[in-house]
Amino acid sequence: MSADGIMVGEYDIPVPGSGARCITAMPDGRLFFTQYDAGLIGEIIPQ
Numbered sequence: 001m002s003a004d005g006i007m008v009g010e011y012d013i014p015v016p017g018s019g020a021r022c023i024t025a026m027p028d029g030r031l032f033f034t035q036y037d038a039g040l041i042g043e044i045i046p047q
Contacts, residue, residue, distance in 0.1 A: 011044055 002008050013020060018038035025031055031044040 013042060015040060015042075 013035060015035055015038045018035040018040070020033040020042065021036045023031055023033040029046040033042050033044075034040075035042050
């Protein structure tokens with residue numbers, strides 16, 4: 001979602017039973033998020 005609230009994309013999380021929470025954006029455009037119920041941290045790298 002962009003800063004103005006427009007949905008710009010969607011990504012599947014490849015871990016069954018996991019959901020994204022606590023998302024944070026880095027200055028270079030990467031996103032980090034906790035994978036709820038999986039005990040993992042995920043990363044999205046823009047291309």
